[in-house]
Amino acid sequence: MNSVVSVTDFYFKYLRSDLVLKNINLEIEKGSFTVIIGPSGAGKTTLCKAITGIVPYYTGGDYAGDIKVLGETTKGKKVSDLAMKVGLMLEDYESQLVSLTAGEEVAFSLLNHGFPPEEAEERTRKALEDVGLPGRESYQLDELSGGQRQRLALASLLAVHPEIIVLDEPVSAMDPDGGESLYKLLGKIREEYGTTFIVVEHRVEFVLPYATNLLAIKNGEVAAQGRCEDVIPRVYEDTDLRPLLPDLWQIKCNLEKKTAQKFALWKSEKEAVAELQAKGFGRGVRA
Amino acid sequence: MKLNAFTWIIVTLAVTAWVFILPLEAVATILVLQLVLLLYIKRSKTMLAAIGGLGVFTGMMILLQLLFGSPLDVSLFGGLRMLVMTLAFLCMLATTRIQSIAKALVDRFHLPVEYAFMLTAALRFVPNFLEDSTITLDAQSCRGYSNRGNAIKRLLSYVVVIRPLVMRAVAKSETLALSMELRGFGANTYKNMPKEPFTLVDFVVLAIVIVLSTYPFWKKLIGA
Numbered sequence: 125m126n127s128v129v130s131v132t133d134f135y136f137k138y139l140r141s142d143l144v145l146k147n148i149n150l151e152i153e154k155g156s157f158t159v160i161i162g163p164s165g166a167g168k169t170t171l172c173k174a175i176t177g178i179v180p181y182y183t184g185g186d187y188a189g190d191i192k193v194l195g196e197t198t199k200g201k202k203v204s205d206l207a208m209k210v211g212l213m214l215e216d217y218e219s220q221l222v223s224l225t226a227g228e229e230v231a232f233s234l235l236n237h238g239f240p241p242e243e244a245e246e247r248t249r250k251a252l253e254d255v256g257l258p259g260r261e262s263y264q265l266d267e268l269s270g271g272q273r274q275r276l277a278l279a280s281l282l283a284v285h286p287e288i289i290v291l292d293e294p295v296s297a298m299d300p301d302g303g304e305s306l307y308k309l310l311g312k313i314r315e316e317y318g319t320t321f322i323v324v325e326h327r328v329e330f331v332l333p334y335a336t337n338l339l340a341i342k343n344g345e346v347a348a349q350g351r352c353e354d355v356i357p358r359v360y361e362d363t364d365l366r367p368l369l370p371d372l373w374q375i376k377c378n379l380e381k382k383t384a385q386k387f388a389l390w391k392s393e394k395e396a397v398a399e400l401q402a403k404g405f406g407r408g409v410r411a
Numbered sequence: 412m413k414l415n416a417f418t419w420i421i422v423t424l425a426v427t428a429w430v431f432i433l434p435l436e437a438v439a440t441i442l443v444l445q446l447v448l449l450l451y452i453k454r455s456k457t458m459l460a461a462i463g464g465l466g467v468f469t470g471m472m473i474l475l476q477l478l479f480g481s482p483l484d485v486s487l488f489g490g491l492r493m494l495v496m497t498l499a500f501l502c503m504l505a506t507t508r509i510q511s512i513a514k515a516l517v518d519r520f521h522l523p524v525e526y527a528f529m530l531t532a533a534l535r536f537v538p539n540f541l542e543d544s545t546i547t548l549d550a551q552s553c554r555g556y557s558n559r560g561n562a563i564k565r566l567l568s569y570v571v572v573i574r575p576l577v578m579r580a581v582a583k584s585e586t587l588a589l590s591m592e593l594r595g596f597g598a599n600t601y602k603n604m605p606k607e608p609f610t611l612v613d614f615v616v617l618a619i620v621i622v623l624s625t626y627p628f629w630k631k632l633i634g635a
């Protein structure tokens with residue numbers, strides 16, 4: 125397996141907290157789309173920060189174990205250099221924006237890392253175009269809507285061409301349409317650039333069409349991980365984690381248990397209906 | 412005609428000095444020039460309101476001076492000086508992007524980058540902060556906060572709004588700090604920003620500044 129992130133025997137506690145991450149071992153495959161689920165306070169955000177080197181090198185705290193990103197340990201790396209390879213969008217993306225205009229926001233990392241202004245400009249143009257904000261370079265931040273500001277935050281990640289993008293609950297403040305369109309955008313970016321995505325998401329129904337891997341965290345420990353089709357049954361067995369699965373997959377697991385059949389990994393209700401009808405379910409029941 | 416941010420800073424500093432060394436007629440001329448400039452840039456309601464506000468404030472300062480027994484001409488000239496000084500800053504802010512001012516302060520005046528960044532960050536977070544305060548006010552109103560009663564009572568009850576507001580602001584500034592770290596903020600930030608070249612106009616303006624600043628010296632020379 126070609127893994128871009130590998131965590132081995134990682135433990136971590138903040139300066140003033142109990143162990144927040146315990147015995148974490150995981151591999152993230154190149155080009156995969158991993159969804160992290162888990163109850164509130166489970167350590168999802170901390171794990172995202174660990175992958176990007178913020179934990180423990182920026183926050184402080186005690187740790188054991190090692191994290192490798194693209195084959196190199198995060199130890200001793202500057203957080204900002206690491207961020208050129210692993211982009212992180214924080215939970216509070218609004219406060220993550222540091223500039224007054226959209227163009228400056230996207231170019232900020234590039235200029236700080238010494239890219240020539242012409243290249244920074246070209247990359248800014250392309251990144252804004254990619255997230256559906258073409259030509260908005262000179263817009264003031266308060267001229268953009270909430271959803272547009274979020275896509276701006278994404279553009280400023282894209283502009284540095286990171287191989288991995290980590291997003292911590294990116295659509296928590298959005299309406300369903302906004303959430304759906306953001307994930308559609310992520311799906312498109314992944315197809316186009318082969319970027320690896322790691323996403324913390326409560327409302328898993330948004331990521332159904334895109335998720336390849338699932339990582340369930342509970343009390344700071346990995347409860348289950350692997351490809352979606354392998355992991356879902358195990359997550360379903362855990363009564364704490366079960367409600368975190370999307371309804372469609374809960375139905376799938378329940379049906380599989382009751383009928384002793386196997387179903388495909390449904391990505392949409394349409395797929396589910398099609399397969400169920402093909403297998404003779406609901407015969408005689410009018411749609 | 413667009414002046415470089417450096418030129419603007421010099422002009423602003425110079426004007427604040429001139430109001431003390433130049434005679435009344437000259438200061439009054441500067442005032443007229445400032446008003447013409449401001450209204451030329453932006454003849455909007457906000458601009459008129461800003462100028463009007465400063466005017467009222469100046470009037471109050473003049474009254475205050477009179478109350479403390481200063482003679483009328485001294486009070487008036489004092490008020491005029493203050494008005495011209497504040498308008499100089501208003502002119503600079505109305506014509507120059509704060510980002511350019513920050514860059515000029517770092518490049519030419521060796522202001523530490525952190526302080527320069529505070530200028531833009533403050534402007535960036537003002538709308539956020541205002542939004543937060545309405546949200547918090549609404550939330551606490553639902554929990555029974557009300558601004559009725561006498562001043563002391565109102566002030567005390569306002570604490571329930573201030574506290575969450577401060578906590579939100581702290582959380583936001585922590586996120587901002589982390590974001591700056593992630594994105595490599597530092598000595599390079601201003602160094603690598605696109606250059607803003609000087610034009611002929613800048614040199615002319617700077618020359619005028621030098622001539623006017625040495626006015627007492629010239630006067631003596633010519634008088635002699």
Ligand SMILES: Nc1ncnc2c1ncn2[C@@H]1O[C@H](COP(=O)(O)OP(=O)(O)O)[C@@H](O)[C@H]1O
Nearest residue numbers: 138140141144163164165166167168169170171
């Ligand atoms: N800066 C910090 N200092 C001390 N404890 C923290 C800090 N940040 C988070 N924690 C604790 O770590 C645990 C995991 O937090 P977090 O990773 O944010 O969980 P999640 O994102 O899954 O909700 C929580 O118990 C939280 O209280």
Ligand SMILES: [Mg+2]
Nearest residue numbers: 168169215292
């Ligand atoms: Mg979290």
